[in-house]
Amino acid sequence: xxxxxxxxxxxxxxxxxxxxxxxxxxxxxxxxxxxxxxxxxxxxxxxxxxxxxxxxxxxxxxxxxxxxxxxxxxxxxxxxxxxxxxxxxxxxxxxxxxxxxxxxxxxxxxxxxxxxxxxxxxxxxxxxxxxxxxxxxxxxxxxxxxxxxxxxxxxxxxxxxxxxxxxxxxxxxxxxxxxxxxxxxxxxxxxxxxxxxxxxxxxxxxxxxxxxxxxxxxxxxxxxxxxxxxxxxxxxxxxxxxxxxxxxxxxxxxxxxxxxxxxxxxxxxxxxxxxxxxxxxxxxxxxxxxxxxxxxxxxxxxx
Numbered sequence: 001x002x003x004x005x006x007x008x009x010x011x012x013x014x015x016x017x018x019x020x021x022x023x024x025x026x027x028x029x030x031x032x033x034x035x036x037x038x039x040x041x042x043x044x045x046x047x048x049x050x051x052x053x054x055x056x057x058x059x060x061x062x063x064x065x066x067x068x069x070x071x072x073x074x075x076x077x078x079x080x081x082x083x084x085x086x087x088x089x090x091x092x093x094x095x096x097x098x099x100x101x102x103x104x105x106x107x108x109x110x111x112x113x114x115x116x117x118x119x120x121x122x123x124x125x126x127x128x129x130x131x132x133x134x135x136x137x138x139x140x141x142x143x144x145x146x147x148x149x150x151x152x153x154x155x156x157x158x159x160x161x162x163x164x165x166x167x168x169x170x171x172x173x174x175x176x177x178x179x180x181x182x183x184x185x186x187x188x189x190x191x192x193x194x195x196x197x198x199x200x201x202x203x204x205x206x207x208x209x210x211x212x213x214x215x216x217x218x219x220x221x222x223x224x225x226x227x228x229x230x231x232x233x234x235x236x237x238x239x240x241x242x243x244x245x246x247x248x249x250x251x252x253x254x255x256x257x258x259x260x261x262x263x264x265x266x267x268x269x270x271x272x273x274x275x276x277x278x279x280x281x282x283x284x285x286x287x288x289x290x291x292x293x294x295x296x297x298x299x300x301x302x303x
Contacts (some may be wrong), residue, residue: 012282043072045068046068046072046075049067050075053067056068057086059090059093060102067083080290081111082228100155101153101157105153106154106163108153111149117144118135118138118139118142122136122139123136128268146167151273151276155272155275158209158279159279163208164206165206165207166204167204167206168202168204170200171197171201171203171235171240172199172235174210175195175197175214176197178215178218179193179195182218182219182222185222189222189227189228190229191222191229191230191231192229192231193230193231193233194230194231194232194233195232195233196232196233196234196235197233197234198235203284204284206283209283209284216277216279221242221243221244222244224246225244225245229244229245230244230245231243231245238303239300239301239302239303240303241294241301242298244297245295246297247297248295250292251290256290257274257277258275259271259275260272261274262277281301285299287301288300288302
């Protein structure tokens with residue numbers, strides 16, 4: 001005859017068993033969660049790849065990535081739909097861009113001939129005042145048409161990456177070279193120009209685009225200025241600021257850089273100046289900001 005006595009108290013045994021059971025349950029839940037996460041990530045990988053492709057797609061750039069083939073029919077249908085959509089939109093955009101560029105290029109010669117003939121007629125001495133005014137108005141309209149055609153061609157060339165050669169540009173030199181010319185234009189409105197330029201500010205850009213950027217900034221500050229106005233130019237190592245007097249209210253920033261957008265509908269401009277500035281800034285991977293402080297309109301370009 002023998003007797004066995006349990007040396008562990010009943011309460012401790014139940015507690016240990018409960019802790020062991022809960023620990024095993026937690027491990028099972030965590031393991032199940034990790035396994036599900038891994039499987040889910042693998043299963044949904046084609047979907048996330050398609051989503052990334054849509055988010056990164058830019059119609060004017062070749063940024064579309066390669067989609068992942070899947071054994072799931074729905075994901076393959078999604079991939080085909082995305083590929084088809086991107087291809088169609090890219091083709092339409094390319095066709096529109098080529099049309100604008102070709103049209104602008106073909107219009108150059110007839111417009112130049114038409115303008116030349118108008119200028120020849122203006123030189124005639126048998127014109128009366130009414131005829132002279134009529135032809136002069138036609139000549140001024142033709143001049144605006146020439147500028148519009150030139151700007152459209154410029155935007156088309158920028159979009160097609162025609163200005164791809166990058167070099168080190170000395171900005172103070174470009175600004176000073178154009179300052180003399182635009183100072184004479186500013187005299188017609190009695191506009192004073194002041195500048196504060198740091199020396200040897202060098203940026204990486206295409207030389208033609210850099211000159212166009214400065215030229216359009218000058219034109220913008222002069223065309224949208226007032227009689228007896230002021231233009232302030234400031235250049236530092238990391239930014240360029242053009243400030244000018246003008247309208248007493250800030251510009252609407254929502255459509256400021258859109259093509260053919262005008263803050264003043266009666267303006268003689270074609271609404272492409274700021275679009276060209278913005279496109280050049282984007283091409284160089286810079287940033288442009290607009291401020292209205294102390295009745296001064298300021299465009300700031302950060303390199």
